[in-house]
Amino acid sequence: MSEPVELRPVTFHPEVLARIAPDLYMQRHLSLGLRPSLRAFEEFRNVEISDGRLSCASEDSINVVGNNILGSNVLKCGKTMVITSITGGIVEDVVPAKSVDNDFSEPSERTNRVSQFGRVYPVVEVERGRVGAPTDEEMTLSQRLYNCILHSGLIPKRALDVSVGIRSTNSEGESSVVYPDEEDSSNAVDTPFRSKRKWSYTLYAKIQVFSRDGPLFELCWNSLLYALASTKLPRAFVDERTTDLKIPISMRGRSAVIRETFEIICDPTKYLPLSLDAANKAFASNFGVLEIDPEAQLPKDDDDMQEDVPGSVLLADVQGESEEASVSSTISVVTNADGNIKHFRAVGGTSKITIEMIQQSIKLAKLRALDLKAKC
Amino acid sequence: MLSAQTGVLEQVDGSCKLQCGQTTVECSVTGPIEPKARQELPAQLALEVIVRPCRGVPTTREKLLEDQIRGVVTPVLARYLYPRQLAQVCFQILESGEPEENFSVKELSACINAAFLAIVDAGIGLQFSFASVVLSVSTDGEEIRTDPAQLDLIESKSTHILALQLGEGTQKVENVLLFESHGDFTEDTVLRVLQFGEKSCVETAQELRKVVQRKVQQDFVWR
Amino acid sequence: MLNTTDRRRILGPANAKPLVFDRSSVPVEENQESAKKSSVSTGNDAIYIENGIVVNCNGSSYLEVRSRTNDKNCTLLLTSIYGPRPSRGAFNAKATLSVQFKEVTLEKIAAGQIKEICTFLTNVFNAVVNLERYPKSGIDVFLSLIHSSSGQQDFELESIITACVNGITLAFVDAGIEILDTVSAGMYKRNVTAFMKNGTEVVGFWKDDDEQSSSENILEIVEKCKEHYLTNRKTMIEFMVRNKNASD
Numbered sequence: 001m002s003e004p005v006e007l008r009p010v011t012f013h014p015e016v017l018a019r020i021a022p023d024l025y026m027q028r029h030l031s032l033g034l035r036p037s038l039r040a041f042e043e044f045r046n047v048e049i050s051d052g053r054l055s056c057a058s059e060d061s062i063n064v065v066g067n068n069i070l071g072s073n074v075l076k077c078g079k080t081m082v083i084t085s086i087t088g089g090i091v092e093d094v095v096p097a098k099s100v101d102n103d104f105s106e107p108s109e110r111t112n113r114v115s116q117f118g119r120v121y122p123v124v125e126v127e128r129g130r131v132g133a134p135t136d137e138e139m140t141l142s143q144r145l146y147n148c149i150l151h152s153g154l155i156p157k158r159a160l161d162v163s164v165g166i167r168s169t170n171s172e173g174e175s176s177v178v179y180p181d182e183e184d185s186s187n188a189v190d191t192p193f194r195s196k197r198k199w200s201y202t203l204y205a206k207i208q209v210f211s212r213d214g215p216l217f218e219l220c221w222n223s224l225l226y227a228l229a230s231t232k233l234p235r236a237f238v239d240e241r242t243t244d245l246k247i248p249i250s251m252r253g254r255s256a257v258i259r260e261t262f263e264i265i266c267d268p269t270k271y272l273p274l275s276l277d278a279a280n281k282a283f284a285s286n287f288g289v290l291e292i293d294p295e296a297q298l299p300k301d302d303d304d305m306q307e308d309v310p311g312s313v314l315l316a317d318v319q320g321e322s323e324e325a326s327v328s329s330t331i332s333v334v335t336n337a338d339g340n341i342k343h344f345r346a347v348g349g350t351s352k353i354t355i356e357m358i359q360q361s362i363k364l365a366k367l368r369a370l371d372l373k374a375k376c
Numbered sequence: 377m378l379s380a381q382t383g384v385l386e387q388v389d390g391s392c393k394l395q396c397g398q399t400t401v402e403c404s405v406t407g408p409i410e411p412k413a414r415q416e417l418p419a420q421l422a423l424e425v426i427v428r429p430c431r432g433v434p435t436t437r438e439k440l441l442e443d444q445i446r447g448v449v450t451p452v453l454a455r456y457l458y459p460r461q462l463a464q465v466c467f468q469i470l471e472s473g474e475p476e477e478n479f480s481v482k483e484l485s486a487c488i489n490a491a492f493l494a495i496v497d498a499g500i501g502l503q504f505s506f507a508s509v510v511l512s513v514s515t516d517g518e519e520i521r522t523d524p525a526q527l528d529l530i531e532s533k534s535t536h537i538l539a540l541q542l543g544e545g546t547q548k549v550e551n552v553l554l555f556e557s558h559g560d561f562t563e564d565t566v567l568r569v570l571q572f573g574e575k576s577c578v579e580t581a582q583e584l585r586k587v588v589q590r591k592v593q594q595d596f597v598w599r
Numbered sequence: 600m601l602n603t604t605d606r607r608r609i610l611g612p613a614n615a616k617p618l619v620f621d622r623s624s625v626p627v628e629e630n631q632e633s634a635k636k637s638s639v640s641t642g643n644d645a646i647y648i649e650n651g652i653v654v655n656c657n658g659s660s661y662l663e664v665r666s667r668t669n670d671k672n673c674t675l676l677l678t679s680i681y682g683p684r685p686s687r688g689a690f691n692a693k694a695t696l697s698v699q700f701k702e703v704t705l706e707k708i709a710a711g712q713i714k715e716i717c718t719f720l721t722n723v724f725n726a727v728v729n730l731e732r733y734p735k736s737g738i739d740v741f742l743s744l745i746h747s748s749s750g751q752q753d754f755e756l757e758s759i760i761t762a763c764v765n766g767i768t769l770a771f772v773d774a775g776i777e778i779l780d781t782v783s784a785g786m787y788k789r790n791v792t793a794f795m796k797n798g799t800e801v802v803g804f805w806k807d808d809d810e811q812s813s814s815e816n817i818l819e820i821v822e823k824c825k826e827h828y829l830t831n832r833k834t835m836i837e838f839m840v841r842n843k844n845a846s847d
Contacts, residue, residue: 068618069705079654083745085704089615111515111531113559114478121611129656129681129739131699134607136439142609143440150478151535151558202615208703208743210677211654234618268620280560328451344557344566347447348541353552355567362563435606 022322027296030313037078037319042360044285044317044368047222048076049375051230070203071231071274075223078319081210082219084227086120086203090162090236090264093198118155120228122146122205124220126212137216144217145205145224148334152342153280154228155203160274162199164264165237177237177267199264201233203274214319217332218284222372225281229376232271236264282342283372284334285365288318288327289351314357316364329353331361337370377523378583380490382497382591388466390498394490397523398473399482403490405498407463421458421500423450423465427487429476430469437476441484448488448508448539448553454501463500465491474526481537482529485510488539488554489584496588505546506553507581508539511569513561520569522576534559538573546581549574644672646765646831648838650773653679656741658774662766664758674758675745677703678766680774683736694733696725700742700763712756720763723793723803727768729777738776740767760805761786764793765831772839783835785827792824794832 018025018036029036039045051072071086124141125134134142149155165179205227207220291312318327328349335341341362346353378396385391390405408421415422425446427438449465467487474482488508495502512524512532521528529535539554555573557566604610644666653659656679666672683694698720700713708716720740728738742763747755764784771778780795782802793803801821 067705068620072704079652081652083703088618089611090618091612091615113515113531113533119611121609123608127653127679127741127743129679129741136443139436139439139607140443143436146436146609147440147480147558153560202611204611206704210652210679210743213654234620236618263619264616265621266618339562341557341561341563341566342559344555344561346552346555348552348554349447349451352550355570358566358570359563362566433606436609439607 018322022325023293024296025322026290026326027293028298030290030292031297035315035319036322039317039319041313042316042364045078045319047372047375049223049226050074051226070233071227071229073223073227073230075219075226077219078213079211080213080216080219082216082223083208083210084220084223085206086227086231087206088204088233089202090199091202093200113153114150116157117150117153118157118160118200118203119146120149120155120203120205120224122149122207122220122224124207124209124216126209126216128212141217141220145207145220148221148343149224152282152334154225154276154282154342155274156277157200159276160200160203160233162201162236162264164199165235166240167237167265168240177235179235179237199236203228203231213321214317214324215286215330215332218286218317221284221334225283226376228274228276229281231274233274234266234268235270235272236266238264279336279340280342281373281376282334282336282340283365283369284332284343285316285361285368286318287331287333287357287361287364288315288323289313289329289331289348289353289357290315290327291351312351312354312357314360316361327351331358333362333365335362335365335369337366337373339366378489378580380493380584380587382493382587388498390494390496390500392490392493392497393470394486394493395471396473396486396489397482398471398526399486400470400473401483401486401490402468402470403487403494404466405463405491405494405500406466407498407500408458408461409464411460411462415462416460419456419459421453421455422462423453423455424462425449426464426466428466428468430472437480441480441487444484444554444556445487445491448506449491449495451553452502452504452506452541453495454503457501463495463498465494467491474529479529479535481510481535482523484508485523485537485539489580492584493587497591504541504543504550505581505584506539506541507546507577507584508537508554509573509576509580511536511538511573511576513559513565513569517561517565520572522572532559534561534565536569536573538570538577540574540577540581542578542581546578546585549578646834648769648835650769650842652677656681656774657683658770658772658776660766660769660773662762662769664762672758674747674762676759676762676766677743677745678763678770679741679743680738680767680770680776681741682738682774683733683776684738686735686737690735692734693730694728694736694738696721696728696730696738696740698724698740698742698767701744703743703745705746708756708759716756716760716763719760719803719805720767723764723782724767724771726802727778727780727782727795728771729779732777740770742766757786757789757791757805757807760784760791761827761831764791764803765835769835769838781832781835781839783828783832785824785829785831787820787823787827790820790824792821792828794825794828798825798828 068087069085070088073084075082122142122145124138126138163180165177167175167177169175205224209216289312318324329351330347332345334343380392380394382392384393385404388404388406393402411422423446425442427441428434429438469483472483485508492506509522512521512528513534515531515533517533534557536557540549541551541553543550644664647663649661651659652661659679662676664674686695698717700717702708747759761784768782782793782795784791784793789807791805792801795802
């Protein structure tokens with residue numbers, strides 16, 4: 001005869017339950033009207049930002065050898081920390097031979113929206129205690145940031161144009177730099193060289209994340225935005241003596257290719273802020289949609305009114321392992337406070353995303369953008 | 377606008393070649409097969425998505441496409457039917473039909489639709505049918521275009537991709553699987569595009585159904 | 600050519616050139632002055648310590664070393680420790696320790712030098728961590744240099760190494776991994792010495808090419824480093840005691 005099996009209820013510590021049954025842990029919290037982080041459903045975490053004073057244009061490190069950071073930001077949200085640093089390069093634009101003097105090419109350009117905007121090349125790294133090639137998450141994050149910056153029109157292409165100055169050395173050996181936008185119109189030192197070639201800055205962003213604790217796109221985006229807002233571009237010039245230097249670079253048969261070689265040099269003391277398109281400065285917020293499982297609810301007293309439990313709830317600013325694991329549908333909105341949306345993404349999993357949820361998330365994202373803008 | 381053939385590849389379980397406007401993709405599905413140890417899920421079918429660009433080698437752009445496709449396909453597959461197994465979904469873009477360095481919406485939409493047909497061809501269980509469309513909003517913000525041509529896309533003010541989960545013989549919209557927008561737009565645009573897109577998504581799904589119908593007819597022609 | 604480019608990162612246009620700053624117009628004297636200052640400031644810096652900043656690792660520490668005389672000289676270092684965690688492969692009676700060093704913002708240390716730093720630190724802590732207690736495990740130390748002295752770079756590498764040793768010790772304490780003693784390092788000119796047991800045992804010695812101290816006796820250098828070590832260790836222990844009292 002077998003012994004009767006006795007079933008005893010098992011209890012777990014909250015941390016253990018969160019690990020082994022994140023969905024149940026989540027549902028139990030929701031039935032109390034709270035989230036595991038003890039936030040309300042539509043409550044965001046606070047965001048702390050600082051520029052970290054890492055930039056070479058900042059007061060601390062202006063004109064310091066080896067520092068080539070043009071803008072930076074340190075963003076803390078909950079326990080997650082995002083450090084963004086912007087560096088730059090200079091690239092020579094391909095100017096079609098004919099379009100230099102006339103602006104007839106302009107009208108056709110105008111209709112091509114994306115071609116008017118500048119890009120940023122981001123690389124995201126998330127510390128996870130492993131070494132090796134970037135993970136899929138890091139790669140998709142970088143690419144999403146790249147796409148969003150480009151399509152948002154945050155950086156007008158004009159803002160990246162290098163207005164090249166000319167350094168001339170007078171007979172006493174003193175050198176001075178003349179920039180085209182600073183010189184008087186009467187002072188016509190304008191050399192034909194300037195119109196021939198065109199340079200623009202390229203911007204790179206290095207984004208390092210510590211203590212990953214939920215979806216990262218929105219945190220990285222906001223940090224990148226703050227960093228770009230703090231970015232200052234160095235003034236650049238060429239040496240007068242090199243402007244008419246021509247060096248043959250290849251000789252084959254009778255034809256020689258001649259190319260002017262001159263280096264663009266940056267002034268370590270003079271900076272101009274990167275002018276972003278203020279109307280396109282938008283902030284990111286994320287939301288999760290979660291279905292309430294009626295069976296996982298805590299039993300209620302009989303006296304309680306039979307409340308209508310909503311089928312699914314919208315959670316703002318997804319945080320923590322259990323939330324991330326149990327939220328199957330997500331909404332991400334990049335908008336400014338006026339409702340000028342730059343990027344919207346809804347990914348529906350098993351929970352249904354309703355029109356009302358989309359409207360509500362946009363409404364909340366706008367409010368949040370207003371709050372985040374104030375910190376800029 | 378949309379034309380597709382299934383069973384174009386011999387050595388995989390399911391395949392499909394789909395052309396939508398100037399965009400052409402080929403999709404293959406292999407599965408359920410034995411997964412690598414790190415892919416294995418104890419209770420569900422694991423999914424591996426690979427996208428190969430029409431020229432050059434895959435970069436982060438293709439990684440993002442893979443991520444987006446996985447987001448759409450994962451919830452509609454009957455994954456509980458195949459525990460500890462793997463399905464490999466592979467895409468080769470044959471013609472991009474859009475400026476690749478700036479856009480990827482048309483490729484993405486074509487991939488999602490091709491995935492539907494190839495999965496059906498492979499005979500892997502699906503819980504729902506799904507379909508996807510690209511929409512663009514013209515510069516004045518008024519006109520919404522479905523499946524915009526390359527030029528429309530370039531000139532558009534905002535671009536949107538919509539993938540919907542459909543039920544009841546693709547007549548009823550059950551959920552939004554993916555709705556992603558870029559550019560310059562407002563809440564009003566989002567809602568209008570969603571409404572407009574629902575209709576075109578249902579139409580696309582019916583096109584896809586016809587392809588499936590033709591496939592079934594051909595497969596059972598000897599009966 | 601195609602295989603050599605990194606396809607996993609967005610690299611930007613291939614023809615882009617790095618920014619070249621012109622240093623010719625900068626007065627050189629200013630730099631030397633700050634170099635003098637920083638040599639004086641050795642052993643006279645303010646250290647800010649915080650524990651547990653990184654939450655998804657086993658232990659972490661954050662160090663901010665700021666020179667008292669020159670506010671611009673500042674090293675920010677974040678250390679996180681993962682482990683002891685099971686290591687794959689053959690049975691190992693002792694834990695294996697690895698040290699990774701990364702510059703989070705600026706990248707100005709050469710790859711070879713980073714490797715040297717990592718090897719040096721691995722050697723130091725192989726002698727310090729009670730590896731026998733953690734068989735079949737791996738302990739991985741990740742150092743993230745957020746910022747390093749904005750001033751003249753003469754003693755930069757050495758101050759970074761000093762911060763690394765102190766940071767790793769604090770992170771080990773935070774992780775609750777057994778170490779033989781609170782190891783700390785002291786620096787003198789371009790020399791770094793790591794001590795334990797109240798300065799009676801040397802666990803690591805780093806010396807760079809340096810004219811300034813080449814004439815000096817090596818024992819004198821170690822003595823000088825020890826002074827710095829004692830102040831550093833005092834700061835660290837004070838922090839740990841304060842931390843413990845606060846949590847009690």
